[in-house]
Amino acid sequence: MSTGMADSPKSDGSSRRNFLKVGAGVVVGAVVAGAGVAAYESSVIGSNNSSSSSAVTSLSSELVTTRSQLTSANAQISTLSSQLTSTQDALSSATAQLATLQGQASSASSQASTLQIEIDTITGFLYLNSTEQAELAAVLATIIPTDSNGPGANTAGVIYFIDRQLASDYGTNGTMYMQGPFFLPNQSASITLNGTTYSEGTPKYTQYSGAGYQYSLNMRYFWRWSLDALESYSNSAYGANYEDLSAANQAQALQDLWNNKPTSFNDIVPSDFAYELFMMAWAGFLADPLYGGNRNMVGWVYTGFSGVNQGNFYGEGYTTKELMLMTTPVRLQPVSLAQYQKGTP
Numbered sequence: 001m002s003t004g005m006a007d008s009p010k011s012d013g014s015s016r017r018n019f020l021k022v023g024a025g026v027v028v029g030a031v032v033a034g035a036g037v038a039a040y041e042s043s044v045i046g047s048n049n050s051s052s053s054s055a056v057t058s059l060s061s062e063l064v065t066t067r068s069q070l071t072s073a074n075a076q077i078s079t080l081s082s083q084l085t086s087t088q089d090a091l092s093s094a095t096a097q098l099a100t101l102q103g104q105a106s107s108a109s110s111q112a113s114t115l116q117i118e119i120d121t122i123t124g125f126l127y128l129n130s131t132e133q134a135e136l137a138a139v140l141a142t143i144i145p146t147d148s149n150g151p152g153a154n155t156a157g158v159i160y161f162i163d164r165q166l167a168s169d170y171g172t173n174g175t176m177y178m179q180g181p182f183f184l185p186n187q188s189a190s191i192t193l194n195g196t197t198y199s200e201g202t203p204k205y206t207q208y209s210g211a212g213y214q215y216s217l218n219m220r221y222f223w224r225w226s227l228d229a230l231e232s233y234s235n236s237a238y239g240a241n242y243e244d245l246s247a248a249n250q251a252q253a254l255q256d257l258w259n260n261k262p263t264s265f266n267d268i269v270p271s272d273f274a275y276e277l278f279m280m281a282w283a284g285f286l287a288d289p290l291y292g293g294n295r296n297m298v299g300w301v302y303t304g305f306s307g308v309n310q311g312n313f314y315g316e317g318y319t320t321k322e323l324m325l326m327t328t329p330v331r332l333q334p335v336s337l338a339q340y341q342k343g344t345p
Helices: 002-007 013-122 130-143 158-166 219-238 247-258 270-286 295-303 320-325 337-342
Strands: 191-193 196-198
Touching: 130 158, 130 219, 130 247, 130 270, 158 219, 158 270, 219 247, 219 270, 247 270, 270 295
Parallel strands: none
Antiparallel strands: 191 196
């Protein structure tokens, strides 16, 4: 027993102190290690938490922005949809208007065709032959040309007015005194007229000097012979028919008529025919369309004449008295006799 006790280490104070030191070191090491681990975990976890929070904040901001953009896009879609609806309505309205206009155009075209047929069936020549028609049309275009100022004689159908006049009382001198004696131009023998004897060389009457028409032939032959004489003069003086001359030569040929230059007129004074051409051209341009000229009242529109419109034919609302007392004239749309007789435009 004693031997065993002798072999066991002694439990003295020095050994106890060493043990306590070692234990304390272990505990302190453990504490230090734990503190390090805690600091490391705190560092790592804290860093991860900060990064995650920043990412969440960024995503939230992007989400807000996206939602704002989506709201704006929806508003734009709504606006565009509204515009599309409005455009579709406008297109539908325009389509309907187009259909209406096409219908009106078709109706107008049909009316125009009908009117053209009516014009074609009543427009023709009663007296002038084809050669005279071509020549006279050119003469009338020289007197009243169609240009930038307005319509001319041929646009107004003046040739038809003259043709109808030649085929009626005017052409046969139906309302003119035609008993002799006739004091013809260039007459060589003396003649006694109203108690006065005129001999060769005495000033002769001209057609519009106040003595009236002094030719024994009627107006039909006066025009026919004069047109033929003008055609002959155009060929001899300028080398072609009147209708084939240049505009300058056509004007000069008419000036020659006024100056009595042509010798192809025989017993007709050229200036007498020139005067008749001038007067009849303007008569056809300004007379009521009922007589064959002044088509579509272009002559009245050109000169501002109202025809038989007394102030209210088209609903203008004027009385004749008001028109007479106006200090500033009113230009009324013209009305023809045929319109007035029908009572409608």
